[in-house]
Amino acid sequence: MMKIHRKTVDDAGFDETVKKLTPEKIAKTINYVLEEESAARLKAYIETCIHCGLCNEACHFYISYDRDPSYSPVAKVRQTIWDMIMKKGRVDAETVKKYARIGFTECNICRRCSMYCPFGIDIGYMMTLVRRICGLLKVAPLYLQDQGYSHMYTYSQSWVAQDDWVDTVQFVEEELRMDIKNARIPLDKEGAEIMYSPHSLEAKFKTNLLSNIAKIMNVAGVDWTMPSFDGWDSTNQSMHLGDNETMGMVERMHFNAGFRLKVKKIVTSECGHSFRAAVYDGSRSLGWKEAPITYIQPTQLFYEFIREGRIRIASKLKGPVTVQDPCSIVRNRGLGRMLRSVVKAACEDFREVTPRLEHNLCCTAGSGVINYGPPWKFLRMEGGRAKIEQLQATGAKIVIAPCHSCHKTIEEMIAHYKLDMHVMFISELLVQTMEIPDQMQVTKSGKAESL
Numbered sequence: 001m002m003k004i005h006r007k008t009v010d011d012a013g014f015d016e017t018v019k020k021l022t023p024e025k026i027a028k029t030i031n032y033v034l035e036e037e038s039a040a041r042l043k044a045y046i047e048t049c050i051h052c053g054l055c056n057e058a059c060h061f062y063i064s065y066d067r068d069p070s071y072s073p074v075a076k077v078r079q080t081i082w083d084m085i086m087k088k089g090r091v092d093a094e095t096v097k098k099y100a101r102i103g104f105t106e107c108n109i110c111r112r113c114s115m116y117c118p119f120g121i122d123i124g125y126m127m128t129l130v131r132r133i134c135g136l137l138k139v140a141p142l143y144l145q146d147q148g149y150s151h152m153y154t155y156s157q158s159w160v161a162q163d164d165w166v167d168t169v170q171f172v173e174e175e176l177r178m179d180i181k182n183a184r185i186p187l188d189k190e191g192a193e194i195m196y197s198p199h200s201l202e203a204k205f206k207t208n209l210l211s212n213i214a215k216i217m218n219v220a221g222v223d224w225t226m227p228s229f230d231g232w233d234s235t236n237q238s239m240h241l242g243d244n245e246t247m248g249m250v251e252r253m254h255f256n257a258g259f260r261l262k263v264k265k266i267v268t269s270e271c272g273h274s275f276r277a278a279v280y281d282g283s284r285s286l287g288w289k290e291a292p293i294t295y296i297q298p299t300q301l302f303y304e305f306i307r308e309g310r311i312r313i314a315s316k317l318k319g320p321v322t323v324q325d326p327c328s329i330v331r332n333r334g335l336g337r338m339l340r341s342v343v344k345a346a347c348e349d350f351r352e353v354t355p356r357l358e359h360n361l362c363c364t365a366g367s368g369v370i371n372y373g374p375p376w377k378f379l380r381m382e383g384g385r386a387k388i389e390q391l392q393a394t395g396a397k398i399v400i401a402p403c404h405s406c407h408k409t410i411e412e413m414i415a416h417y418k419l420d421m422h423v424m425f426i427s428e429l430l431v432q433t434m435e436i437p438d439q440m441q442v443t444k445s446g447k448a449e450s451l
Contacts, residue, residue: 005070006101009375013142014100018093021137026096030089033133034081042129045121046085049074055113055123060361061106064385073113073123076102080130100139103130105379108369110327110362128242135242143373147237151250156233157200166228168203172211176218181442183218189225191262196226197234197254199269199404209269212427213298219436220310224267231257234268236277240368244285251282258293265294267301270425272328272366272403280332297329299402302426303338306345313346314435321347322396324410325360326403334358342426343400346433351394361387363401365409380409381416388413391421402426 034042056062056072065071070079080099084091111124134140150159160168169185176183186192196217202210217224226232231253238246255278258266268274275297283291305311323343330336336357344350353360364384369376391399391410401407401423411423 007378009101011142011372011375013138013140013145014097017138017140018097021093021096021139023090023092026091026093026137027089029136030084030091030133033129033136034084034089037132038129042081042126045123045126046082048119049077049121050119051078052118054118055116058113058116060108060110060112060364060386061383063361064364064383064387071106073107076107077123077126081126084133096134096137096139099130100134103127103134104141104144105369105372105376106383107367108327108362108364109367111331112327112359112362115331115358131240132242132244140241141368141372141376144237144241144368144371147371148241148243148246151236151238151246155230155250155253156203157235157237158204160200160203160233162228162230165203165232168207168210169226169228172207172214176211176214178442180215180218180436181440183214183440185214186225187228188261192225193223193264194225195258195261195263195266196224197232197257197266197268197274198226199271199274200233200235201404202269203233209425209427212425212431213269215431216302216305216311216427216434219434219440220305222310225261225263227257227261229257229260234271234274234278236274236282237368237371239273239277239281240371247277247282248285251278252286254278254282255292263293265296266291267296267298270298270402270404270407270427272326272405273368276328276332297333297335297402298426299329299335299339299342302342302430306342311430312435313433315433317347317398317429317433318349319398320349320351320394320396321398321400322351322353322391322394324363324391324399324401324403324406325353325357326401326406327362327366329403330360331358336360339400339402339426343429346429347398351396353390353394361390363387363403363406363409365405366403370405370409377412381413384409384413385417388417388419392417392419397421399423400426400429 051074059073061071069075080102107127109124109127113123147157150157154161173185198210236247236250278295279291323339325336364380399410401410407423414421
């Protein structure tokens with residue numbers, strides 16, 4: 001028998017919104033999504049699954065919670081989508097709240113379970129339907145809903161207005177010139193090879209990461225730019241909320257920025273979900289088979305820079321190093337070997353994780369779970385136990401994680417479990433180890449020469 005016991009969590013996004021639901025609205029929303037939006041694909045998955053449980057060991061929640069069967073992938077589907085279908089949408093508000101807790105907080109939609117299904121059933125897809133239904137009913141973590149509203153009103157995740165964005169870029173450029181002579185962060189340059197599209201946190205809290213990418217671009221001699229206008233932010237939390245309409249609007253603005261500047265490629269930040277939103281979910285919600293402008297994640301860009309000799313390693317990082325394989329760019333894109341090539345080029349002692357590459361465990365933060373705020377932090381700490389034990393087993397002191405979600409939650413788990421480890425982005429690794437050409441170095445006084 002399944003143990004369905006959960007800690008009580010106060011979240012107004014669940015507790016208050018359910019008070020406004022009526023049985024009629026619930027049934028109408030469930031049946032619309034299941035009958036009008038999902039159709040044959042869902043029917044095929046539901047009728048194919050034989051409840052064999054071979055997907056269980058693929059789920060990090062199931063492993064971390066001592067193999068509690070209620071956390072198994074098939075149990076999550078049975079408690080949500082199958083329950084909706086069996087009851088034809090005729091459920092009460094508290095049941096919707098149960099669906100939302102499972103769909104939003106107990107599944108990262110990492111799709112590792114689908115790799116172990118003998119029929120290739122996409123359980124992640126079914127859980128996105130759960131989020132879609134609950135999102136339309138406004139029953140979702142409050143922090144995530146707030147970020148969705150931010151996308152609607154400011155076209156960025158973190159309520160960063162356009163003028164604040166420009167001020168940030170100017171500030172970062174001034175600071176950058178303390179390290180790179182005559183460094184530039186070019187805005188609105190038409191016809192550039194690359195448009196860099198940062199994570200909104202790089203404009204608000206993590207400006208050091210924006211400085212890092214700018215330093216790498218300058219050293220590599222890249223013809224690049226960023227937009228000063230709306231559409232600069234690569235993040236898209238509306239995707240995690242199941243708000244396909246806002247997700248599509250954000251991605252359209254994002255690609256319109258690239259069209260307006262006539263760039264050849266767009267490079268996102270070291271963020272898994274930004275890449276997934278642009279290349280897969282967002283583009284397809286707009287009816288595009290693929291992204292209309294070549295879209296690259298920094299892992300691939302840095303790999304190409306090193307391979308082509310545009311970035312040279314001056315001194316390798318000492319000490320044991322391992323990697324985290326972000327689900328959106330490794331399991332779903334195959335960039336794991338490029339990631340390892342870059343890390344091995346810049347580090348002396350690389351330690352492999354087991355399992356690795358597309359079989360690696362999810363970090364427990366993906367698909368927006370990192371953004372649910374303090375009430376839900378315990379879930380990532382507990383649900384990520386399998387992940388942190390896997391990393392600890394390598395004996396590494398540094399984890400390279402080319403994804404904001406992976407980076408943040410692994411950093412928090414290291415503190416929670418009191419481990420002697422540290423997390424770095426690839427850009428941090430390269431800035432520490434790459435060679436700065438003589439002509440780009442500042443004067444001995446530490447001041448850049450005049451233009």
